[in-house]
Structure formats: structure tokens, C-alpha cells
Amino acid sequence: MSTTTAAPTAGHHEDVDTVGRRWRLGVGFIIVADASFVAAMLFSYRYLRGLNTEGAWVPHGSATAPVWSSWVLAAGLVISAVVFRWGEKGIRDGDSGRLVLASAVGVLLLLVVGVGQVVQIASFPFAIATGAYASSMYLLAGANLFHLGLTLFLGLAMWNRARLGRYSATENWQVGIVWLWWAWIALAAVFSALTTSFIASPAVGG
Amino acid sequence: MSTLNTEPLLGIPAAGGGLMRRLNVVTAAGGGLVLALVGWAIARHFMLADDFGPDQVTVITMVCWAVGFMAGIGAFNGPIGWLRGRDLTSEDELFLAGKDQGIRRYFRFTTDHKVVGIQYLVLTMVLFGVGGAMAMLIRTNLISPNSNFLSPQQYNAIVGLHGLIMVIATIIMVTGPFGNFIMPLMIGARDMAFPRLNALSLWMIVAAVPILLSATFLGGIPTGWSGYAPLADQAPPGMDAFLMTIIIFAISSAVAGANITTTVLTMRARGMTWNRTPIFIYGVVASVGLAIPAFPMFMASQVLLGLDRTMGARFYIASGGGSPWLYANLFWLMGHPEVYVILIPAIAALMELTAVFSRKPLFSFNTAVLGIVGISVLSVMVWAHHMYVSGWAPNLNGAFMLTTEMISIPTGMLFLVILGTIWRGRIWTRLPMMSTYAMLWNFIIGGITGLYLSDVPVDYALHGSMFVTAHFHYTLMGAGLTGAIGALAYWFPKMTGRMLDERFGFISFWLVQIGFNVTFMGMFAVGLAGQPRRVYTYDNLLATGNFVSTMGAYAIGIGMLFLLYAVFSSWRHGELAPSNPWGSKTLEWTVPNPVPLENFEVLPVVTSDAYGYGEEPFEPFEGPPRPDKLEPAHVGSSADEDSTEGARP
Numbered sequence: 136m137s138t139t140t141a142a143p144t145a146g147h148h149e150d151v152d153t154v155g156r157r158w159r160l161g162v163g164f165i166i167v168a169d170a171s172f173v174a175a176m177l178f179s180y181r182y183l184r185g186l187n188t189e190g191a192w193v194p195h196g197s198a199t200a201p202v203w204s205s206w207v208l209a210a211g212l213v214i215s216a217v218v219f220r221w222g223e224k225g226i227r228d229g230d231s232g233r234l235v236l237a238s239a240v241g242v243l244l245l246l247v248v249g250v251g252q253v254v255q256i257a258s259f260p261f262a263i264a265t266g267a268y269a270s271s272m273y274l275l276a277g278a279n280l281f282h283l284g285l286t287l288f289l290g291l292a293m294w295n296r297a298r299l300g301r302y303s304a305t306e307n308w309q310v311g312i313v314w315l316w317w318a319w320i321a322l323a324a325v326f327s328a329l330t331t332s333f334i335a336s337p338a339v340g341g
Numbered sequence: 342m343s344t345l346n347t348e349p350l351l352g353i354p355a356a357g358g359g360l361m362r363r364l365n366v367v368t369a370a371g372g373g374l375v376l377a378l379v380g381w382a383i384a385r386h387f388m389l390a391d392d393f394g395p396d397q398v399t400v401i402t403m404v405c406w407a408v409g410f411m412a413g414i415g416a417f418n419g420p421i422g423w424l425r426g427r428d429l430t431s432e433d434e435l436f437l438a439g440k441d442q443g444i445r446r447y448f449r450f451t452t453d454h455k456v457v458g459i460q461y462l463v464l465t466m467v468l469f470g471v472g473g474a475m476a477m478l479i480r481t482n483l484i485s486p487n488s489n490f491l492s493p494q495q496y497n498a499i500v501g502l503h504g505l506i507m508v509i510a511t512i513i514m515v516t517g518p519f520g521n522f523i524m525p526l527m528i529g530a531r532d533m534a535f536p537r538l539n540a541l542s543l544w545m546i547v548a549a550v551p552i553l554l555s556a557t558f559l560g561g562i563p564t565g566w567s568g569y570a571p572l573a574d575q576a577p578p579g580m581d582a583f584l585m586t587i588i589i590f591a592i593s594s595a596v597a598g599a600n601i602t603t604t605v606l607t608m609r610a611r612g613m614t615w616n617r618t619p620i621f622i623y624g625v626v627a628s629v630g631l632a633i634p635a636f637p638m639f640m641a642s643q644v645l646l647g648l649d650r651t652m653g654a655r656f657y658i659a660s661g662g663g664s665p666w667l668y669a670n671l672f673w674l675m676g677h678p679e680v681y682v683i684l685i686p687a688i689a690a691l692m693e694l695t696a697v698f699s700r701k702p703l704f705s706f707n708t709a710v711l712g713i714v715g716i717s718v719l720s721v722m723v724w725a726h727h728m729y730v731s732g733w734a735p736n737l738n739g740a741f742m743l744t745t746e747m748i749s750i751p752t753g754m755l756f757l758v759i760l761g762t763i764w765r766g767r768i769w770t771r772l773p774m775m776s777t778y779a780m781l782w783n784f785i786i787g788g789i790t791g792l793y794l795s796d797v798p799v800d801y802a803l804h805g806s807m808f809v810t811a812h813f814h815y816t817l818m819g820a821g822l823t824g825a826i827g828a829l830a831y832w833f834p835k836m837t838g839r840m841l842d843e844r845f846g847f848i849s850f851w852l853v854q855i856g857f858n859v860t861f862m863g864m865f866a867v868g869l870a871g872q873p874r875r876v877y878t879y880d881n882l883l884a885t886g887n888f889v890s891t892m893g894a895y896a897i898g899i900g901m902l903f904l905l906y907a908v909f910s911s912w913r914h915g916e917l918a919p920s921n922p923w924g925s926k927t928l929e930w931t932v933p934n935p936v937p938l939e940n941f942e943v944l945p946v947v948t949s950d951a952y953g954y955g956e957e958p959f960e961p962f963e964g965p966p967r968p969d970k971l972e973p974a975h976v977g978s979s980a981d982e983d984s985t986e987g988a989r990p
Contacts, residue, residue, distance in 0.1 A: 157534050157607045164599035164633055171634040175641030175671055179656065182667055191655070191662030264653035267662030274648060274656075292424040299426040 155308025162312045166319045173323045176274055177330045183267040187336035193268045198260035200272055205328035208251050208279065209321070215244035216314075216321040219290070222297075223314045229304035231297055238294035241317070245290055249283045252276060268334065275327045282320040289313045362436060364415035366448040366547075372413025373406045373548065380405030396650045399559065399581040403552050407589060410548040411541075415450040419537050438536070440938055450544060452536035455936055457543050458522025459836065462829075464547065465517055466905070468510035471554070473901060475503035480860075480894035483887045486879050496877035498561020498579065505553065505566045505583060509590060511817050512632075512679065513546065514825040515686040520601055520625045523832050526929035526936065527619055529610025529945045534603040542597035549589040556582035565875050567676070570657030570668035574649050581650065584643040591640035598629035598636075610928065612947035619927050619951045620709050624689020627717045631678045631685075635721070639675035642668055666733045673724035681720040683817055685713055687824025688755055688784075691777045694831040695759050697925045698774040699766025702952035709758040715751025719744060726795050730804045738797045745795035752788060756781065767955070771923075772846040776827025779854050783819025787812060790865070805875075808868025811861040819857060826850075826904070833911070834918030838934035842915060845907035849900045856896025863890035927951045 184192055193199060222237020256276050261269040293313055296302065302310055384401040388394050411417065422428065429437070438453040439446030446456050447463075478499055482490040491499065525533055533539045556562050560577025568587075573580050605626050609618065646668070648654035655661025657668050696703040703709060725734065725741040759777060768774065790812040793799050803809060833841040867886035872879050879887065921930035928947075932940055 153607075157603055160607060161535055161538075161599050161603040164602055165595065168595035168599070168633050168637050172637035172641050175638045175674075179641070179645060179667055179671070182670070183656070183662060183664060186662075186664050186666075188659045188662050188664050191660065194662070262653075263648070264655060264661070267655045267664075270648065270654035270656055270661075270663070273652075273654065274645065288420075288424065292426075295424060296426045301426055 151306050151308065155311070158308060158312055159315065162315055166316065169319070170323070173278065173326065176271075176278055177326060180271040180275065180330050181333075183271060184333070184336050185338055187338040188267070191266045192336045193334065194266045197265050197269070199268065199334050200255070200259055200261075200331075202328075202332045202334070204255050205275075205324075205331050208248055208255065209324035209328040211244060211248040211251065212283075212321040212324045215241045215248065216317045218244065219293075219317050220314055222293075223307070223310045226297070226302050226307045226310050227304060231300060231302060234297040234302060234310065235294060238290055238297055242287065242290040242294055245283055245287050249280065249287065252280050252283060256280075272331065275331060279324055279327060282323060286317055286320050289316060361415055361418050361433065364413060364418075364450065365445070366414065369410045369413035369544070369548075373410030373551075376409025376412075377402050377406035393651050393653060395578050396581055397652075399578040400585065400647060400651050403555075403581065403585045406552065407545075407548045407585070411544065414544050416541050416544060418450075435938075437540075438532075438938060450537075450540045452532070452540050453938065454521050454525050454533045454536065454539060455836075457533075457539050458518050458520075460543050461513060461517030461521055462836070464543070464550075465510050465514045466908070468506055468550070469514075469901075470905075472503050472506035472510055473898060475499050475506070476894060477898050479503060480891040482877060483879070484891040485888070486881050486884055491877065493877050494561065494563070497563040497875065498557065500875055501562030501565050501568075501579075501583070502553070502556055505562065505586065507817075508566055508679070509546070509553075509586075511683045511821050511825075512594070514683075514822065515690060515828060516597070516601065516625055516628050517543075518836075519621075519690065519828050519832055520629070520686065522836050523929050524601065524622060524625055525604060525608070526835075526932060526940055527927050528605060528608060528613060528622060529928045529941065529947065530604060530608040531939045531941060531944070533600055534608060535600045538596050538600045542593040542600065545589050545593035545596075549586045549593075552582050552589070553586040554582075556580075567672060568643075568646070568668075569672075570646060570649070570665045571659070573646055573668075574657055581647070584647050584650075587643045588640050588647075591636040591643075594629075594632045594636045598633040601629045602626055602633070610945050610947050614947075616706070617947050617950045619693060620703060620706065620713075621686070621689045621693040621927075623710055623713050624686040624692075627689075627713045628682045628686045631717055631720065632682050635675045635678040635682070638671050639679075642671035642675075645671075666728075666731065669728050669731055669733065670724070673727045674721075676727065677724045678720045680813075680816065681716050683821045684824075685716060687821045687828070688759075688780065689713065690828035690831070691780055691824045692755070692759060692762070693927070694773045694827060694923075695762045695777045696952050696954060697831075697923050698769045698771060698777075699762050700769065700954045701762055701766040702950075702954055704758050704761030704764070706950070706952070708754050712751040712754030712758065715754070716748060719748040719751065723748060723795075726800070729797050729800045742795055742797050746792060749788060749792055756784075771830075772841065772843045772850065773827045773831035773923075775847070775850050776823050776830065779823045779850070780820050780827070783815050783823060783854075783857070787815030787819055790815065803868065805873055806868040807864045807872045807874050810874045811864035811868055814857075814861050814864075819861070823854075826853075829908070831923070832929075833908075834922050835920075835929055835934065835936070837912050837915070838918055839911050839915035840918045840922065842907040842911045845903050845910075849903035849907060852896050852900030852903060854900075856893045856898075856900055859893030860890045860897060861893075863887065863893060926953060 186192075218237050219241040220237075222234040222241070225231075225233025225237065256273065259269070259272060259276075261272075263270055263273045290313075293310060296309075381398060381402040384398040388397040388401070419429070434452075436442075437451065439449065439451040439456050442449070442451075446453070447460060451457065451460075478491065479496070482488055482496055484490075521533070521539065525531070556579035559579040559582055561579045562568070562583045563576050564572045564580065564583075568580070568583055573583075605618075605622055645654070645656040649656055649658065649663075655663045657663045657665050659665070692703060692709060722744045723741060725737060726745045728734075729738055729741075759781065763777070790808070794803060794809060794812060830841050830846060833839070863886045867879070867883045867890070868874075870883055870886070872883050872887075918934055920933050923930070928945055931945065
């Protein structure tokens, strides 16, 4: 392999845009991995619903969760993502106050959704062992809670770092990456709500 | 890569980093033990009331161990500091990179890709050592029909543990050591894209190893490495060790995959177009690129299993509306791409070194790339050939048979590339090249028997037999591990600065390869005769074949000990290696030994491909280097290819 000399870089320092692009790509791959995990869980729901093994997807006489509850939680997440996006756009215009406000509101919304998620789990009219449907609902609710926890960490960091003046109109790639993740978990919650809206199995069990 | 920034990243105040400087593997083990004890005590107090109590206690203890270990090694320092708005200074980053820390940097959360590569190499060797010792126990038990060397329960537990340990070791054996140490050098980068994630992925696996080995004391893994449900639902708490290991390993793999892929996509040297990118890089990217979507599927299968076992969920219990087929699908959606996650980088490493030792350009580079892409695409469309006899979707058997047989086409392309490279080359038969020959022999056998097994009627006859065991050992060990050993022999001078002892290397090679073929040819024979796998005894009619296999296995074991001796003695006392003992043309050989912290003083600009062999006279390196050849006078900074001449013997 023939080589020649590249101009030495001062202190091997890379420009912010290059680092930002690299991180965006890396986080994109992490999201692909997480999406694969979410897809496996949604596939499990649909697969077990479709099979209805021994007619025990939803055993006779057991209750199901209200469909609207998952949609309400997903809507809360979507709103929080939109609010954060508003802040992210603000910092790109150099308005760090808007990012502080949006991060704070976004975190509060995440907390509300998180409490809602715990309430949903606690009020499921079935136990996890009731049947495959019940198990799947607990699984998806737990996964949503896990997503919320991670995003809460990121949101708090955004609020704190924005408050400390870590971001500016030229150095804000971290905010963009957090927005990417936030948007993904909101989308995952929508997919989850959509999947769990279909409860009755098309298969005749037994 | 910003480890030499003279200013704190983004101009942010220093983090201080006092605690960070005191953490190492001892504090990690301590943190893990303390938190595991706390978790165990709390879980035991609150959770032993129902049938799932032992599994709940086991899982909580293991989660606490992993969290405590990672906290103790310093994995959370960065994120927590970031949350607090305190970023690392360039001094902190240099500390994390292991600057001036000598051997201690190997026992810390060190971010330098070369340190991580060596850590992976040692970890892989440890895993192979443990898994190989278990293989010896298995074969010793099978030396005669009723040896009673192991009890049936012990036998099952060891077979499962051996399988999982070896699968993990083979997955990381190329992309871990060489993907980390060599790949950034090969593309002309100063480090990986995300150095801290690099260290994170390594230490997560380290944290998982004690969890996996704890299965020995928790009833073992009686399901084999596939962990099929519903057997896995009923297994003792050793199964919790299995699922926790998989979950941790899957997260580690996703992180490592994102890191390696991003590094290759964004940090290749200027001028390194895709046509000038070495084939090994394609192999590594294909491997981790497959792992990114595939391993989370496996992780999901284990999360569901964990909920079944600890909370009474019904995912795999048919009476509760679940289905073991769900497990089989999720498992094999990962399980078959995983074969190529192992194989592709190993074969790519062999393609890389075959060109060097044939002194010829790699034959049909584009065919090699097409082969790797073809295998990667097809590998996600073949998973159900493992499930022909399960009764799942019999109408799809034909389709899966077709896709499985089709995968032999791109695989054959890689064979043709290697054979075409060797053909009429000026072969320089050194230890690395021997692995190419061995791989060609072994993989032909492994590949053709794979074609038999992809055929539905034949699979109905042979499924679950020793024939299958022999087949996948021919592919994963005969091709994969052989490729990894070739890679080790090839890159050992760059990684350690010393030449690998070829006398012991050749003794090891012949013992391992002859032993390997004796072992698994014998296994093909007893498998065809009807011996099932994972059963601790067999009929007297199969005694000869099993005895032969066991003798072959002992030869492998002895051969591996020779290799181990060669590696460690060479590492300590081997002759000093010149910076480019093989006369290779890829970038990693243009840097001096030992490789500087930041790899390249000035980043290279690539002006031609990596395979221009045979264009100028080459004098093979056959002995100790002269002192004036130990360090190249100037590396990677002259205006043309002559820059490597100073390094060439």
C-alpha cells in the first residue's frame, strides 16, 4: 500500500462537526440494535397471539388491559420528544435558555409518563402468569420503562449541561444525538401501543 | 479521536478524576462481590416465598455482581461525570489510554485500542483454555461406552458449558484481539471511534465470565448451548447463569459492533477508498455488522426465558399460551448469522495473509468482497434449517433448503479467491500460511457436510446426531479457529514486538490438525451410525469410533499446550521482530514496534491498494533482524511506497 504524508493535525484535535457526525452514526447503530430487540418483543406478541397455543393466549375468563392506556403513554412520550426537539432547534439558533426549558419540561413529561407506566403495570387486571398475552403486556411495559429510565438520564444531563452553558450554536452535536434517541423511544412506544391494540387472536385455540 | 487534545473537549472544565485513577480489576472484583452479597441478602430476605425464589435470588445476585463490577472498574465514571457537566481533560484521556502505566494498564478500564486488543487476546485464550479442558473431560467420558468418568448430570452440565464458552470465545477470537489491535492501524486511524465504549465492551465480557462459570455450582446448563425451551424453563439455576451471560454478551456485542463499524466508516485514512481497503476490514465489518441486529434477538429470547423462570411468565409454556417455537425462532435468527460472525473475519484474515505469503496480489478482490456480502445477506435467510424436525412451518422447509444451499456459492467464491491467490504464487511457507492450507482442507469438509445437512430428508436422518457435532466443529474450529491461529501467528510480531516461536508453532500445528481430523472424522462415523449428541453413553458397536475420537482430542489438547507455550515463551523471550517481518503492504506494518500510543506521528494518505505484491524483489525474513532493522528510520511519511522500505528486511 503506497502512502504519503498527511498534514500534521495540531494536537491531533478533530473538529466538532467530525466528532459529531461520528457519534451520530455510532448512536444510529446502537438504535438499530435496540430496534432489533424491540422488534423481537413485538414479534413475540404477534407470534403468540397468532398461534394461540391451547387457546391460552387470553385464557377464558381472564381480563385484558384497556387499549387506550398504552396510547396515552405513547402520546406522552411523543409530546416530550417534540418539546425536546423544540429545545434542540433553539440551541442551534444559539438560544441555550430554550434548551434548558425544553429539557426540563421534557424530563418532567418523562417522569409523568414513567409514573403512568408504573400505574399501568400495577393496575393490569391480570398477573404475569395468567397467559401469554399477560406475559407479553408485562414485557412490553417493562421495556418501555427501561427506555424511559435511559432517556431520563439523558434528559437530566441535557438540562444540567445546558444550564451550565456547555452547548452553543456551534457546539451542539450531543443535543442532536439525544434527540435522535428520544425520537426513537417515542416511536418504539407508538409501535408497542399499535401492536397491543390487537388483542383477540385470529386463531382458534384448543 | 481526541486523546491528545490540548484543550478539554468542548472547552469544558476538568473532571479531576481522582477516583478514576484508583480503579482497577481488584476494585472491580471487590465492588462486584460486595454488591452481589447485598443483592443476595436482600433478595433472599424478600423473594424466597414462592417457586421462583431460587431463580429470583440467583438473577438478582448476578445483576448486582455485574453492576458492581462495572462500577468498580470505572465504567460509569464517564457517564456520571458527563451528567454532572464535567468532561474529561486531555490529561484524563491520556490516563485512560494507559500512558506511562506499564503493565498496570492491562488491568484497568484502559481505552487504547492496542491494550484492549491484548486484553481480548488473553481473555480469548483463557476461555479456550477452560472450554478446551471441558472438551477433554467430555471426550474422556466417551472413551468407552460406560466409562462413568462423569455422572450423566455432570456430563450434561459440562457439555452445555463447553458449548457456550466456546461459542463466545470463537465469536470474539478475531474481532476482539485483531479487530481492536490491528484494524485501526490497518485503516490508518489513531484509535477506535469510541475508545471508552471499546473498553466497556471488553469489561462487560470479563464481568460475564464468572457468571457463566458459576453455572458449574448451580446445577449446570443441562440444555446444551442452544438452551432450548421448555427444557430451559425447568432447568436448575445454572440456566440463570446462561441467560445472564447471553444478555451481557449481547449488549457488549452491540456496543462493540457500533464502535467497529463507525470506526471503519468514518476513520479510514485519506485515499483509502473501498477498493483500497484491505479485505480483513471487510471481514471484520461484515462480522460485527451482522452481530448488531442478530444478537439483540438472542438477548430477547433470554429476557423472555428469564421472565418465565423468575416470574412465571408463559412465553415458552404451551399450557399458558406460549410456544417453544418462539424460542427456537428467536434463537436461530441469531444462531445462524452467528456462524458467519465467527467465520467471515477468520477467513478474511487468512485471505489477507495468503496474499502476503504468496507474494501475489489478492486474486479478484471484488469477488472476495462480493462473497463476503453474499454470505452476510444470505446468512439471515437460513435460520429455519435448524428447525426442520421441530415441526415448525414444514411448508417452508424447501425454501430454507434452497437458501442454505445457495450460501455455498458466495462461500465458494472465497475459496476461489484463496486458491487463485496461491496459484502460481511464490509461496513462502511460514506458520501463518499453514493455517490457510488447513482451513482449505477443513472447511471443504465442513462445508460439504453442511450441504448434506441443509437437505431436508438427510437432516431428518442426521439431526441431533454426532454427525452434526462433527460438521459444526469442522466449520467453527477447523476453519474459524484455524483462521484465528493463523491471524495470531501473522500479527504476533506487531502485537508483541517479538517473533512467534515457529518450531513449537509447527509442532502445535501438526498435532492440532491431525488430532482434529482424527477426532471429528471419528465423530462423523459414529454419527452416521446413529450416535446421538449430548448423551453420556452409547452402544458397544460405536466403541472404536469413540476411542479414536478421544485419542484425537488428546492430540488437540497437547497441541494447544504447545501453542500456549510458544505464545508465552515468545512473548517473554522471543527474538525481537522488525517492524515488518513479512514484507506486508498494509498500514499496520508501517508503524514501529512497539506501536506508539497514537499509532501514527502523521496520518498516512493512501495512494494505492494493499496488494501490490510481486512488483519488486523481496528478501524473506528468515532470522533475527539486524539491529539497524529493528526500527524503521521513518514511518508513513515519505512521498511514496519507499516509506516502508526501511522496515523491510
